[in-house]
Amino acid sequence: MIIELKDLKKTFKIYKKEEGLLNSLKSLIKRDVVFVEAVKGINLKIEKGERVGFLGPNGAGKSTTIKMMCGILHPTSGDINILGFNPLKNRKKYVKNIGVIFGQKSQLWFDIPAVDSFYLHREIYGIEEDIFEERLEFLTNLLSVKEIIKRPVRNLSLGERMKCEFIASLLHNPPVLFLDEPTIGVDAISKDEIRNFLHEVNKKFNTTFILTTHDMDDIEEVCNRVVIIDKGTIIYDGSLKKLKSKYVKHTNIKIDYSKVKNKKKFESLLKKADIIVDGKSYKELKLSKDLDINKILKDIMSSVDVVDLSIQEPRLESVIKEIYKEVK
Amino acid sequence: MKTYLRLLSLKISSRLSYKLDFFTTLISSLLWSLASPLFIILLYQSGASYPDWNFNEILLFIGIYTALFGLGRAFFYNFFFNTGADVRTGYLELTLIKPVDELVLLLGKSFDWESLSEVLAGSLIAIYAFIQLSLSPNIFLFLVYIGLALLFYFSMILLISSLIMKYVQVTRLIEIVERFMDIASHPKNVYPRVVQTGFSIFIPLFIISYYPASALIGFELVYPFTIILTTLIFFMLSLYIWRKSIKNYTGAGG
Ligand SMILES: Nc1ncnc2c1ncn2[C@@H]1O[C@H](COP(=O)(O)OP(=O)(O)OP(=O)(O)O)[C@@H](O)[C@H]1O
Ligand SMILES: [Mg+2]
Numbered sequence: 001m002i003i004e005l006k007d008l009k010k011t012f013k014i015y016k017k018e019e020g021l022l023n024s025l026k027s028l029i030k031r032d033v034v035f036v037e038a039v040k041g042i043n044l045k046i047e048k049g050e051r052v053g054f055l056g057p058n059g060a061g062k063s064t065t066i067k068m069m070c071g072i073l074h075p076t077s078g079d080i081n082i083l084g085f086n087p088l089k090n091r092k093k094y095v096k097n098i099g100v101i102f103g104q105k106s107q108l109w110f111d112i113p114a115v116d117s118f119y120l121h122r123e124i125y126g127i128e129e130d131i132f133e134e135r136l137e138f139l140t141n142l143l144s145v146k147e148i149i150k151r152p153v154r155n156l157s158l159g160e161r162m163k164c165e166f167i168a169s170l171l172h173n174p175p176v177l178f179l180d181e182p183t184i185g186v187d188a189i190s191k192d193e194i195r196n197f198l199h200e201v202n203k204k205f206n207t208t209f210i211l212t213t214h215d216m217d218d219i220e221e222v223c224n225r226v227v228i229i230d231k232g233t234i235i236y237d238g239s240l241k242k243l244k245s246k247y248v249k250h251t252n253i254k255i256d257y258s259k260v261k262n263k264k265k266f267e268s269l270l271k272k273a274d275i276i277v278d279g280k281s282y283k284e285l286k287l288s289k290d291l292d293i294n295k296i297l298k299d300i301m302s303s304v305d306v307v308d309l310s311i312q313e314p315r316l317e318s319v320i321k322e323i324y325k326e327v328k
Numbered sequence: 329m330k331t332y333l334r335l336l337s338l339k340i341s342s343r344l345s346y347k348l349d350f351f352t353t354l355i356s357s358l359l360w361s362l363a364s365p366l367f368i369i370l371l372y373q374s375g376a377s378y379p380d381w382n383f384n385e386i387l388l389f390i391g392i393y394t395a396l397f398g399l400g401r402a403f404f405y406n407f408f409f410n411t412g413a414d415v416r417t418g419y420l421e422l423t424l425i426k427p428v429d430e431l432v433l434l435l436g437k438s439f440d441w442e443s444l445s446e447v448l449a450g451s452l453i454a455i456y457a458f459i460q461l462s463l464s465p466n467i468f469l470f471l472v473y474i475g476l477a478l479l480f481y482f483s484m485i486l487l488i489s490s491l492i493m494k495y496v497q498v499t500r501l502i503e504i505v506e507r508f509m510d511i512a513s514h515p516k517n518v519y520p521r522v523v524q525t526g527f528s529i530f531i532p533l534f535i536i537s538y539y540p541a542s543a544l545i546g547f548e549l550v551y552p553f554t555i556i557l558t559t560l561i562f563f564m565l566s567l568y569i570w571r572k573s574i575k576n577y578t579g580a581g582g
Contacts, residue, residue: 070424072421091424092429095427105419123331
């Protein structure tokens with residue numbers, strides 16, 4: 001186990017700010033305080049090489065949890081142990097072992113080419129020259145950005161810049177990579193490239209990922225474990241498959257048919273389902289998970305002449321929506 | 329240290345990508361700083377003077393003050409603004425995930441080349457006056473004072489930067505602090521005793537002008553070690569407050 005969080009809590013103290021000079025002066029002396037419990041006791045264990053996706057509605061406490069794991073924020077209470085470190089006790093040593101990407105903030109210098117930022121990175125992390133060159137080569141090839149890293153960052157598109165951010169955060173080969181909304185604002189193709197890239201990196205170096213995102217495809221394609229956080233607590237922790245089987249209660253079937261062979265059988269079949277679309281030779285059915293889908297499919301085949309038939313599991317997106325609605 | 333130097337060179341190269349801007353600011357601020365002793369020249373021409381200071385001595389004083397302030401600005405001034413901006417935008421978070429002391433990174437990012445023109449102007453004035461005076465100075469003490477003066481400037485910046493971390497929108501603070509430090513733009517002995525003692529012992533403000541100038545001119549200094557000690561303590565105190573603020577840093581939402 002390389003990450004362990006024990007009853008982690010963070011409460012923010014917010015000072016209410018008032019308008020006007022006089023009030024600002026007053027607020028220097030006495031300020032109204034509001035407490036925001038952003039994280040309310042999180043317990044989590046993560047093994048090496050796991051790809052964990054943090055999900056949760058806005059303001060759930062995902063970023064706050066990640067920032068505490070990175071050693072940026074000091075927890076109000078609780079314990080963090082990552083790779084044997086307490087991130088706060090020995091911050092400078094600890095952060096050598098992690099990579100961090102905040103989708104909203106760039107760690108590259110804007111006016112110079114990304115590759116110059118990479119060399120600065122080498123200095124900061126004390127990476128040996130040949131190891132550095134080799135990794136840079138590997139990462140730039142994987143993302144096909146050989147030329148792009150030589151252009152000033154301010155001239156790059158968001159997707160191109162994001163790829164450079166990924167390189168910067170992986171140059172020192174950290175065993176753990178934190179990604180807070182890494183694909184925000186990135187187009188579909190670049191997203192695919194980034195996801196493939198993450199797969200490759202995970203395969204080759206067994207890097208552990210912790211990723212937050214609002215894009216369910218990120219989760220479906222990158223993660224093998226999902227942690228859902230709501231109002232500062234974990235409400236689900238497990239594999240993606242289990243999440244679906246737990247929350248998915250229906251299967252949708254679309255049937256396009258030409259002729260009804262066995263009317264009685266077909267009608268009794270329809271009675272078991274919710275009919276969503278009821279066309280003349282087209283039906284869309286919503287079937288409870290409790291039913292034996294294989295048997296139903298057989299019955300359909302034998303009762304009508306099927307032209308086209310498709311089965312649809314609900315997408316993760318709608319599953320998550322259901323969960324968010326439930327907890328609200 | 330290597331990291332700091334690398335940051336500086338990156339800083340120039342990113343600044344040089346706006347070449348014209350870089351050089352025009354440099355030249356205009358050089359001219360501006362060279363004009364600073366004009367007031368003193370006029371003052372002494374009209375027959376007035378600072379008590380106990382002759383014209384060349386006061387010129388030396390002003391040269392040193394200008395150069396030191398320039399150095400302070402070059403190294404530390406932007407530190408305050410960068411910290412303020414980084415706190416507001418949450419970019420300080422990125423600084424905290426680097427395996428280097430945050431002060432090194434913030435300082436490296438903050439170097440302001442344009443202020444070197446003040447240093448140049450101040451040095452020219454000081455050197456001119458120094459040659460006119462033909463002194464036999466205590467160079468070692470002078471250098472110690474210069475180091476301490478910079479340390480003091482940095483301490484002030486650390487203090488107000490700590491404040492800005494807590495009260496995010498008070499960027500005017502630096503103006504207040506600079507006006508306050510202007511007190512040091514006149515020799516110590518023009519002020520009442522209380523001020524003299526207060527700004528030597530509690531807040532070692534006079535380290536930034538009076539002490540280094542005196543070391544050169546050879547004024548007898550009462551308790552040179554007091555100011556050395558005070559400046560060091562003052563610095564340690566501000567460093568402590570800064571570290572504490574970093575610890576309490578709450579980041580920006582997201
Ligand atoms: N620096 C801060 N100061 C005060 N409150 C904060 C701060 N950062 C976050 N919060 C509050 O803590 C709660 C959790 O915020 P957090 O950023 O962790 O949410 P999140 O799960 O990352 O949401 P999102 O999906 O919108 O990014 C929110 O209510 C937020 O307002
Ligand atoms: Mg967030």
